[in-house]
Amino acid sequence: MTEIFAPIAHSRTADDVVEQVEMLILEGVVRPGDRLPGERELARQFDVSRPIVRDALKDLEGRGLVVTRPGGGSHVADVIGEVFAxxxxxxxxxxxxxxxxxxxxxxxxxxxxxxxxxxxxxxxxxxxxxxxxxxxxxxxxxxxxxxxxxxxxxxxxxxxxxxxxxxxxxxxxxxxxxxxxxxxxxxxxxxxxxxxxxxxxxxxxxxxxxxxxxxxxxxxxxxxxxxxxxxxxxxxxxxxxxxxxxxxxxxxxxxxxxxxxxxx
Structure with missing residues (x-):
């Protein structure tokens, strides 16, 4: 499977992980409903610790960019939503x-x-x-x-x-x-x-x-x-x-x- 997340070369903080996921959402690489790799796999692709990945996902979820489903992993949120009420x-x-x-x-x-x-x-x-x-x-x-x-x-x-x-x-x-x-x-x-x-x-x-x-x-x-x-x-x-x-x-x-x- 092609990997879309790149290793983080320098500070390796949760903010670096967040920034990369944000850009993939903005550029349309990952779409609403797409499931993100598991925590362990994300840590491997980003080359960071699992606690850093966990903090990043929590940040993304808190800002409405990612949703976590019990037993179903993390998915890109419906960032398009409804254009009109x-x-x-x-x-x-x-x-x-x-x-x-x-x-x-x-x-x-x-x-x-x-x-x-x-x-x-x-x-x-x-x-x-x-x-x-x-x-x-x-x-x-x-x-x-x-x-x-x-x-x-x-x-x-x-x-x-x-x-x-x-x-x-x-x-x-x-x-x-x-x-x-x-x-x-x-x-x-x-x-x-x-x-x-x-x-x-x-x-x-x-x-x-x-x-x-x-x-x-x-x-x-x-x-x-x-x-x-x-x-x-x-x-x-x-x-x-x-x-x-x-x-x-x-x-x-x-x-x-x-x-x-x-x-x-």
Missing amino acids: APVMDLMAQNRKAAADYLEYRREVEGIAAEFAARRATADDRALLADIIRRMEDAHARDDFAAEVAIDVEFHNAVGECAHNIVLLHTLRSCYRLLEDGVFLSRTLIYRTHAAEDELLGQHRAIYDAIVAGDAEAARKAARAHIDFVEQAMTNAERSGEWQRISQLRLRQRSLGRDRSTAG
């Missing part, structure tokens, strides 16, 4: 303009993230994206809807990581939390047809190809075009749903009219 979330979920604003925001921010990723992605970043795209294509070939939808969010998160901008990374993670919670739109509606699934896969591939090629402009355009498609797909889904509702009402009304005519 629940009452505001409920209001926004019911507001059409909020949904439109959400997509407008994503269009701009994801365009920047893809552009930065094309400029800054390392060989390891490109390998990470390649693996995600491969799994996305495999899920698509198996017609595994649930897996493809989950990998969709994973891909966008990874692009944010490859941008190598801490603020952008966590802003996007907060943004995708709303997506995962289905606050503004249903991914089921977007992926509702095989044609849409094919189109979305092609869009993700275009973003990936541009990043790997180091073409910042193409990456930005591909990311923006993807959100344009999502926006149009949601509009079409809403219109289709409204048309279905109206047609059902029309059919019901005419059936009632025929019944009244027959009764008369």
Whole structure:
């Protein structure tokens, strides 16, 4: 297993351990829910004593960065959390303009993230994206809807990581939390047809190809075009749903009219 914690060379205090864990959280190397190695293993990787590791974990837990589960070890806390309070979330979920604003925001921010990723992605970043795209294509070939939808969010998160901008990374993670919670739109509606699934896969591939090629402009355009498609797909889904509702009402009304005519 690859070790992500580096030996501490100098003072070897709990503060040094805390600082290293903090940076790994900020840079998105460890994510909310990730389990940290056990105390003994951490002491070995940091090359410090177990009491120092214990003090560091206690400090991180006290600041809400790490949670310790009885019998389950230490995990990275949900440092993303909710972007908005629940009452505001409920209001926004019911507001059409909020949904439109959400997509407008994503269009701009994801365009920047893809552009930065094309400029800054390392060989390891490109390998990470390649693996995600491969799994996305495999899920698509198996017609595994649930897996493809989950990998969709994973891909966008990874692009944010490859941008190598801490603020952008966590802003996007907060943004995708709303997506995962289905606050503004249903991914089921977007992926509702095989044609849409094919189109979305092609869009993700275009973003990936541009990043790997180091073409910042193409990456930005591909990311923006993807959100344009999502926006149009949601509009079409809403219109289709409204048309279905109206047609059902029309059919019901005419059936009632025929019944009244027959009764008369």
